[in-house]
Amino acid sequence: MSQNAKVKELKVDTTAASAGPINGADLFIESLKKENVEVMFGYPGGAVLPLYDALYKNPIRHILARHEQGAIHAAEGYARVSGKPGVVLATSGPGATNLVTGITDAMMDSLPLVVFTGQVATGVIGTDAFQEADVIGITMPITKHNYQVRDMNDLPRIVHEAFHIATTGRPGPVLIDIPKDIAGMIGEPEFVTEVDLPGYQPNFKPNSLQVKKLRGALVQAKKPVILAGAGVLHAKASEELLQFVEKMQIPVVNTLLGLGGFPANHPLFLGMGGMHGTNTANKALYETDLLINIGARFDDRLTGNLAHFAPSATVAHIDIDPAEIGKNVETHIPIVADARAALKKIMSLDFEAPKADEWRAKLQQDKVENPLWNTEDGEGISPQLLMKMIHEITEGDAIVTTDVGQHQMWTAQYYGFNKPDQWVTSGGLGTMGFGFPSAIGAQIAKPDKTVVAIAGDAGFQMTLQELGLVAELKLPVKIIVYNNMALGMVRQWQETFYEERYSQSLIPVQPDFVKLADSYGIRGYKVSTEEEAAKVLRETLTDNEPVLIDCRIKPKEMVYPMIAPGKGLHEMIGVKPQ
Ligand SMILES: Cc1ncc(C[n+]2csc(CCOP(=O)(O)OP(=O)(O)O)c2C)c(N)n1
Numbered sequence: 317m318s319q320n321a322k323v324k325e326l327k328v329d330t331t332a333a334s335a336g337p338i339n340g341a342d343l344f345i346e347s348l349k350k351e352n353v354e355v356m357f358g359y360p361g362g363a364v365l366p367l368y369d370a371l372y373k374n375p376i377r378h379i380l381a382r383h384e385q386g387a388i389h390a391a392e393g394y395a396r397v398s399g400k401p402g403v404v405l406a407t408s409g410p411g412a413t414n415l416v417t418g419i420t421d422a423m424m425d426s427l428p429l430v431v432f433t434g435q436v437a438t439g440v441i442g443t444d445a446f447q448e449a450d451v452i453g454i455t456m457p458i459t460k461h462n463y464q465v466r467d468m469n470d471l472p473r474i475v476h477e478a479f480h481i482a483t484t485g486r487p488g489p490v491l492i493d494i495p496k497d498i499a500g501m502i503g504e505p506e507f508v509t510e511v512d513l514p515g516y517q518p519n520f521k522p523n524s525l526q527v528k529k530l531r532g533a534l535v536q537a538k539k540p541v542i543l544a545g546a547g548v549l550h551a552k553a554s555e556e557l558l559q560f561v562e563k564m565q566i567p568v569v570n571t572l573l574g575l576g577g578f579p580a581n582h583p584l585f586l587g588m589g590g591m592h593g594t595n596t597a598n599k600a601l602y603e604t605d606l607l608i609n610i611g612a613r614f615d616d617r618l619t620g621n622l623a624h625f626a627p628s629a630t631v632a633h634i635d636i637d638p639a640e641i642g643k644n645v646e647t648h649i650p651i652v653a654d655a656r657a658a659l660k661k662i663m664s665l666d667f668e669a670p671k672a673d674e675w676r677a678k679l680q681q682d683k684v685e686n687p688l689w690n691t692e693d694g695e696g697i698s699p700q701l702l703m704k705m706i707h708e709i710t711e712g713d714a715i716v717t718t719d720v721g722q723h724q725m726w727t728a729q730y731y732g733f734n735k736p737d738q739w740v741t742s743g744g745l746g747t748m749g750f751g752f753p754s755a756i757g758a759q760i761a762k763p764d765k766t767v768v769a770i771a772g773d774a775g776f777q778m779t780l781q782e783l784g785l786v787a788e789l790k791l792p793v794k795i796i797v798y799n800n801m802a803l804g805m806v807r808q809w810q811e812t813f814y815e816e817r818y819s820q821s822l823i824p825v826q827p828d829f830v831k832l833a834d835s836y837g838i839r840g841y842k843v844s845t846e847e848e849a850a851k852v853l854r855e856t857l858t859d860n861e862p863v864l865i866d867c868r869i870k871p872k873e874m875v876y877p878m879i880a881p882g883k884g885l886h887e888m889i890g891v892k893p894q
């Protein structure tokens with residue numbers, strides 16, 4: 317997309333156009349206010365000091381994380397549960413590069429972020445000036461779009477475009493790099509209320525012909541299945557999905573990121589699909605004759621070996637991003653549209669539900685024969701039962717965030733997400749260190765909700781500095797460390813695929829998490845049995861205070877069932893208790 321989009325004919329906001337001479341830093345704050353920004357997450361430094369000075373005089377709520385990575389994961393958690401863009405501000409050089417993981421994470425999981433980075437002054441760009449980094453070059457492939465402001469008069473337009481691009485179509489991160497001298501320049505720019513981006517026109521309306529094709533396929537189908545991804549959540553289409561499913565009586569599989577888009581306790585829900593999905597979900601994806609993908613991207617962790625993915629299916633794919641259609645899986649009925657609009661359109665056509673009684677009965681039987689299971693012996697807390705306890709005590713209504721690893725998969729399998737926007741996880745990038753700070757952002761977005769951060773003992777140690785933020789803001793985040801003294805998921809792969817050579821996956825030395833919490837003035841507990849866990853969880857998950865609970869889980873428990881790398885959906889291992 318061109319940065320030099322025409323601005324001449326744009327509608328200007330006459331209420332603010334008379335702001336008079338203003339400097340770039342004040343203009344930055346005013347531009348954020350125009351976008352109704354209520355909170356931003358950031359960390360100051362030299363190149364953004366003028367922006368922070370303007371913020372001091374004209375405040376917008378600013379959350380001072382303890383590391384830029386904490387700030388951006390918090391912004392992601394905020395965006396995921398609020399539906400509003402997360403706003404981040406960091407300084408040039410190391411401030412900006414510390415954001416790179418979070419920006420990539422947001423890009424992979426389609427989260428709307430507007431990220432501001434400071435830059436060295438325009439006169440010294442390219443001279444290896446102090447704290448200079450080529451943030452535009454670095455973030456080009458990991459942003460939906462990025463800008464460097466070269467004229468302060470462009471700032472209102474750029475900010476307005478950035479919020480538009482981040483939040484429309486397939487959401488994603490947009491970055492604005494602001495050289496230090498821009499903040500000091502004086503101008504009389506106009507605020508715009510429209511965008512003119514000829515190269516960026518997301519299509520929301522489904523094509524009637526393709527929708528009719530889908531109707532034709534539905535009428536014929538004997539083994540239909542819906543694969544519902546995060547696109548359902550982004551499009552706020554859960555209600556429509558439920559209506560469609562109930563009308564058509566089609567079984568539903570969720571992707572990892574799509575959990576909560578369809579109620580887990582619904583009789584037609586088959587579970588999560590993919591590497592650690594349920595046997596029934598994967599069986600359905602393997603045997604289906606009509607696969608309707610709504611807002612999922614056919615990620616390899618979902619499909620397994622593509623040669624064995626839905627081999628007999630007519631594939632329909634509804635996605636707002638045309639680049640997703642046919643990317644990994646041959647698609648027969650492409651519907652480029654907003655998921656909600658597409659579902660409404662299909663339901664507006666009158667036709668009978670597919671005749672799939674036999675199929676539903678078969679899947680139902682598989683659900684009964686091959687449920688998720690857990691070991692019953694061995695020392696330590698069963699991680700699966702622990703998750704069931706957390707579900708029960710929070711009445712299935714908490715916002716739950718995770719890090720990446722075994723605990724993430726157990727949460728996905730066992731929490732049982734019945735509502736949209738309760739589930740915050742790093743799916744595409746699989747970022748350890750994401751879970752805890754994203755819970756902070758989620759709690760800031762939803763102060764009245766119970767927010768539970770499920771963290772691995774290793775992942776938690778990547779961003780635990782944000783305990784300072786929990787203490788400072790008195791956020792009642794519930795931090796539950798699934799402690800197996802290991803990089804559990806790495807250990808699992810080494811046990812299964814590397815003949816138990818546990819190379820660098822065990823962590824013999826850890827902080828005393830109880831004392832660590834205490835040092836921040838946060839309650840800490842260590843629990844080693846299911847009885848202790850039940851007692852502490854009951855006492856602490858329902859009140860309005862932060863808590864950290866170090867849960868000693870069975871160190872050798874495996875996440876099952878599983879599709880080994882390179883294998884197909886029909887080749888799950890660990891389906892039955894071993
Ligand atoms: C930043 C980052 N580094 C490395 C990995 C690879 N990795 C995936 S899971 C995992 C182990 C995580 O251990 P822990 O946080 O204790 O969770 P567990 O699997 O034990 O539940 C590792 C190292 C990753 N996903 N992210």
Ligand SMILES: [Mg+2]
Pocket residue numbers: 772773774798799800801802803804
């Ligand atoms: Mg671990």
